[in-house]
Amino acid sequence: MMNETTRYEISKKRQLLKAHHSGDVNAEPTDQQQKLPSIPCLQAPKGTQIIPLPANFEDLTFTGNIMELIQTRESRRQYADEALSLLELSFLLWSTQGVRRFAGHKNPVTFRNVPSAGSRHTFETYLFVNRIDGLKKGIYHYLPEKHELEIWDDRDNFDAELLDALCGQTFAANAPVLFAWSSIPYRMEWRFGLKAVKYLLIDAGHVCENLYLACEALRCGTCAIGAYDQDRFDQLLGFQPESSAETDYQTIIYAAPVGKQI
Numbered sequence: 001m002m003n004e005t006t007r008y009e010i011s012k013k014r015q016l017l018k019a020h021h022s023g024d025v026n027a028e029p030t031d032q033q034q035k036l037p038s039i040p041c042l043q044a045p046k047g048t049q050i051i052p053l054p055a056n057f058e059d060l061t062f063t064g065n066i067m068e069l070i071q072t073r074e075s076r077r078q079y080a081d082e083a084l085s086l087l088e089l090s091f092l093l094w095s096t097q098g099v100r101r102f103a104g105h106k107n108p109v110t111f112r113n114v115p116s117a118g119s120r121h122t123f124e125t126y127l128f129v130n131r132i133d134g135l136k137k138g139i140y141h142y143l144p145e146k147h148e149l150e151i152w153d154d155r156d157n158f159d160a161e162l163l164d165a166l167c168g169q170t171f172a173a174n175a176p177v178l179f180a181w182s183s184i185p186y187r188m189e190w191r192f193g194l195k196a197v198k199y200l201l202i203d204a205g206h207v208c209e210n211l212y213l214a215c216e217a218l219r220c221g222t223c224a225i226g227a228y229d230q231d232r233f234d235q236l237l238g239f240q241p242e243s244s245a246e247t248d249y250q251t252i253i254y255a256a257p258v259g260k261q262i
């Protein structure tokens with residue numbers, strides 16, 4: 001039986017599930033309503049080495065129609081040793097976070113291949129690359145604006161730390177590539193205040209489901225990862241969420257390994 005404190009904490013967390021209700025009328029105006037400037041909708045490159053991604057997706061061989069892809073989708077935890085091509089990786093990045101267009105001048109937003117509440121798109125994509133043709137082992141950051149990668153950290157000795165960050169889930173740590181999505185919640189909080197957390201967590205599901213379906217079409221497999229060690233994962237990427245400024249705060253919220261189906 002849960003004790004009082006745990007039950008109280010759980011009931012507080014359930015507030016996250018709620019949308020607007022009449023009690024909100026007295027809520028403090030959001031930063032957008034207070035006409036405060038928003039933050040950029042994309043994280044600027046670090047300025048290290050940039051790798052352009054190929055986008056000739058018509059050269060890929062896709063399998064299955066939409067009905068088959070939905071029907072065969074499942075969490076796959078075993079992958080072939082084979083590397084993915086850079087074009088396949090590029091397609092997966094485009095499917096999950098690719099930008100279609102920008103809108104707005106004062107506070108520009110992106111429209112992408114996945115939906116997002118208010119088109120706020122709070123996610124940044126990091127890749128732990130083990131076996132991708134044409135990429136050396138390392139940690140990369142996706143730059144959706146021009147569909148590029150940048151080297152986030154060129155170290156190649158992250159295996160043990162990644163396994164710890166993934167709570168010992170070997171299949172994920174050893175996959176050809178691991179997608180790790182962070183969120184910069186202020187992008188959403190600026191507009192939605194207290195409701196931001198609910199919306200950005202819902203948004204994460206769209207991203208990962210597109211990865212499942214895009215993987216299926218390439219005969220790859222993936223598996224959503226929600227069980228990870230928050231501090232270890234954030235440290236591995238160099239985030240310091242608790243000491244960051246409110247608007248810079250960035251923390252990992254979801255991950256997914258990808259490999260070829262066996």
Ligand SMILES: Cc1cc2nc3c(=O)[nH]c(=O)nc-3n(C[C@H](O)[C@H](O)[C@H](O)COP(=O)(O)O)c2cc1C
Nearest residue numbers: 073074075076077169208223224225226227228254
């Ligand atoms: C939010 C979320 C977190 C998950 N975390 C993990 C995880 O850490 N490790 C794992 O092996 N599977 C994880 N899964 C995969 C589920 O176990 C899987 O979706 C479920 O068993 C249903 O199987 P299916 O996806 O093949 O339909 C997660 C799935 C979701 C949606």
